[in-house]
Amino acid sequence: MTTHDVELIDIVKDFESGGKLVRAVDHVSVQIADGEFFALLGPSGCGKTTTLRLIAGFEQPIAGKVLIRGLAMEGIPAYHRPVNTVFQDYALFPHLTVEQNIMFGLQMEGVNKKEARKRASESLDMVRLPDVGARKPHQLSGGQQQRVALARALVKKPAVLLLDEPLGALDLKLRKNMQYELKALQRDVGITFIYVTHDQEEAITMADRIAVMNEGKMLQVGSPRQIYERPETVFVADFIGETNFIAGELLERGPDGFGRVKLPDDTVITAQLSGTLSRSSGPVRLAIRPERIGIATIVETEGEIIDPGEFTVLDALLIDSQYIGTDTRYTLRIGDATELVVRVQNISELDSSAIALGQPVTVYWHNSSTTVLDN
Amino acid sequence: MKNRWRRIRQDGVFLALPTILWLVIFFVLPLAVVLVFSFMSRGRGGVAIMPFTLDHYQRTFGVFFIILQRSIGLAALTTIVCLIVGYPLAFFISTRRRRIVQQITLFLVILPFWTNFLIRTYAWRILLGEEGTINGFLLSLGIISEALPLLNTQLAVLIGLVYGFLPFMVLPIYASVERFNFRYVDAAHDLGANDVRTFTRVVLPLTLPGVLAGCALVFIPSVGAFVTPDLLGGTKGLMIGNLINKQFGGSGNMPLGSALSIVMMAVVMISLLVYLFANRREARA
Numbered sequence: 001m002t003t004h005d006v007e008l009i010d011i012v013k014d015f016e017s018g019g020k021l022v023r024a025v026d027h028v029s030v031q032i033a034d035g036e037f038f039a040l041l042g043p044s045g046c047g048k049t050t051t052l053r054l055i056a057g058f059e060q061p062i063a064g065k066v067l068i069r070g071l072a073m074e075g076i077p078a079y080h081r082p083v084n085t086v087f088q089d090y091a092l093f094p095h096l097t098v099e100q101n102i103m104f105g106l107q108m109e110g111v112n113k114k115e116a117r118k119r120a121s122e123s124l125d126m127v128r129l130p131d132v133g134a135r136k137p138h139q140l141s142g143g144q145q146q147r148v149a150l151a152r153a154l155v156k157k158p159a160v161l162l163l164d165e166p167l168g169a170l171d172l173k174l175r176k177n178m179q180y181e182l183k184a185l186q187r188d189v190g191i192t193f194i195y196v197t198h199d200q201e202e203a204i205t206m207a208d209r210i211a212v213m214n215e216g217k218m219l220q221v222g223s224p225r226q227i228y229e230r231p232e233t234v235f236v237a238d239f240i241g242e243t244n245f246i247a248g249e250l251l252e253r254g255p256d257g258f259g260r261v262k263l264p265d266d267t268v269i270t271a272q273l274s275g276t277l278s279r280s281s282g283p284v285r286l287a288i289r290p291e292r293i294g295i296a297t298i299v300e301t302e303g304e305i306i307d308p309g310e311f312t313v314l315d316a317l318l319i320d321s322q323y324i325g326t327d328t329r330y331t332l333r334i335g336d337a338t339e340l341v342v343r344v345q346n347i348s349e350l351d352s353s354a355i356a357l358g359q360p361v362t363v364y365w366h367n368s369s370t371t372v373l374d375n
Numbered sequence: 376m377k378n379r380w381r382r383i384r385q386d387g388v389f390l391a392l393p394t395i396l397w398l399v400i401f402f403v404l405p406l407a408v409v410l411v412f413s414f415m416s417r418g419r420g421g422v423a424i425m426p427f428t429l430d431h432y433q434r435t436f437g438v439f440f441i442i443l444q445r446s447i448g449l450a451a452l453t454t455i456v457c458l459i460v461g462y463p464l465a466f467f468i469s470t471r472r473r474r475i476v477q478q479i480t481l482f483l484v485i486l487p488f489w490t491n492f493l494i495r496t497y498a499w500r501i502l503l504g505e506e507g508t509i510n511g512f513l514l515s516l517g518i519i520s521e522a523l524p525l526l527n528t529q530l531a532v533l534i535g536l537v538y539g540f541l542p543f544m545v546l547p548i549y550a551s552v553e554r555f556n557f558r559y560v561d562a563a564h565d566l567g568a569n570d571v572r573t574f575t576r577v578v579l580p581l582t583l584p585g586v587l588a589g590c591a592l593v594f595i596p597s598v599g600a601f602v603t604p605d606l607l608g609g610t611k612g613l614m615i616g617n618l619i620n621k622q623f624g625g626s627g628n629m630p631l632g633s634a635l636s637i638v639m640m641a642v643v644m645i646s647l648l649v650y651l652f653a654n655r656r657e658a659r660a
Contacts, residue, residue, distance in 0.1 A: 058561050078564040091562035095580045104576070105566030156566065 011064035026216035039207035084153035092137035099133035265335025413633035431634035450597035461544035527609025551585025
């Protein structure tokens with residue numbers, strides 16, 4: 001039996017803004033398992049931070065239920081909930097030393113000073129900052145403050161750790177390191193992490209599961225792979241990574257999860273349908289990742305073995321190419337108006353200069369690489 | 376020589392020169408005069424004459440000590456009452472979400488300054504007098520059977536001082552709370568602190584600079600107040616300011632007044648030092 005550490009049941013939260021009610025969280029339901037690294041991902045203002053604050057108890061939902069370890073949290077103030085938060089700006093108390101900051105939560109529990117000091121020191125060791133206990137937060141770098149915030153929250157041994165864009169204020173390199181460390185730390189302590197971020201890469205590399213939010217709604221919940229490979233809405237496909245969208249018309253749905261789609265230039269191709277596609281015919285959008293498309297010059301194609309039953313092969317014109325180090329990013333046109341972006345890894349130095357602009361080429365992809373979405 | 380000249384120019388001494396002259400002529404010199412006067416004897420008409428004497432200081436700490444004590448006591452009490460009333464008020468104002476509400480409430484705090492302080496203090500005479508508004512109201516309701524002695528008491532002075540100096544407490548605390556990041560309240564709650572402990576362990580320490588500034592701004596003028604005790608205190612509420620005021624009048628005693636002034640200044644200096652010390656500890660802590 002899997003236990004749910006956190007369960008949200010049909011949560012609704014409104015805010016008043018300029019005399020108008022704005023729905024920040026719109027009927028969100030989700031179950032987060034014990035020990036899971038769960039990311040809430042979305043653009044700013046999508047309701048992810050509000051969702052986190054509802055779990056922490058800083059905000060109260062106007063409808064719905066928050067359960068933590070099976071207990072309804074209604075009426076339970078933040079200071080009695082078994083969760084701790086790492087704030088975006090860390091919110092380390094500026095008038096206290098690092099050690100006092102970490103001891104604060106323990107002293108509120110009634111832990112005696114000696115024991116609190118010992119646990120604070122262990123906690124600082126855990127985040128690999130053993131020697132800063134006597135310093136004030138402002139004497140630390142951003143990365144160090146981040147670790148102290150983490151130590152201060154983890155020392156309380158919460159059931160769930162809530163992290164509100166904890167790496168947002170750090171520079172890129174430090175952020176990468178901390179991503180790795182946070183993930184390792186989470187595995188070690190085995191505490192459920194709920195991690196708010198607007199950085200899709202961060203969510204994909206760290207999380208066990210991701211919930212993509214937009215305009216207060218939880219659009220899709222799934223593993224990073226599911227979210228990336230099988231987006232269920234145009235928003236998710238667009239928000240996570242780079243995606244080519246091709247407008248098309250669904251002609252028929254097959255029983256195998258594939259359908260026949262007519263492209264703007266009247267070519268008909270076979271494409272995999274999204275599991276949540278509602279319509280059975282009519283205008284749809286075809287999503288395909290740039291790295292899933294292959295390019296071949298005509299000469300090469302003759303030599304390759306492509307099963308026409310599983311692959312889509314189209315003629316295209318190369319209109320731009322952009323060298324970006326690891327990859328080359330080609331812009332192609334199929335038909336009259338549809339542009340496609342294709343990423344090809346630069347395996348040898350020749351790859352990036354192999355195709356000339358204006359050259360007719362062939363593009364191909366596996367039919368399952370596409371996802372047909374509601375328009 | 377040339378180098379030195381350049382350094383003086385660069386240090387901006389010339390820019391400060393008018394101010395320095397002003398301070399020397401109108402502050403340092405008069406202060407020196409007061410200090411010297413305080414050690415001189417009283418001549419006819421209350422002027423200072425030779426020889427030097429410690430007489431006035433002896434009287435200050437002798438017969439007038441009770442008034443000195445009362446002044447410090449009333450000023451301290453004023454500060455405490457202003458703090459108790461002012462902190463919640465400042466907190467209320469600075470936590471209003473809508474800017475306009477903040478501005479209006481702040482405006483209301485400052486509004487009394489539009490009327491002359493003397494007139495406002497006279498108004499308290501009307502309120503507190505034996506046939507005044509408060510007594511009249513209570514009598515008409517039958518809550519009391521005879522007029523309460525409100526005017527010409529230390530209580531009246533306290534009320535007057537609190538009324539007069541409350542804005543000086545509210546404004547610096549307002550500025551402090553305004554700058555306070557309420558994320559710290561979330562953080563404290565998150566770490567298990569209830570509202571009371573969040574206040575004592577986080578909010579109060581972080582708004583202490585405003586509290587200290589407010590206390591200094593209320594205590595210092597309260598110690599030297601003379602309009603309020605003069606109008607509301609009668610003989611029972613006499614403060615050191617009144618005493619000093621009297622010494623420089625017609626049949627006064629300028630050397631005694633000077634000695635009282637020096638002692639009062641010392642009290643103010645000590646309270647300022649306490650303020651600076653507490654503030655520095657706060658900044659370091």
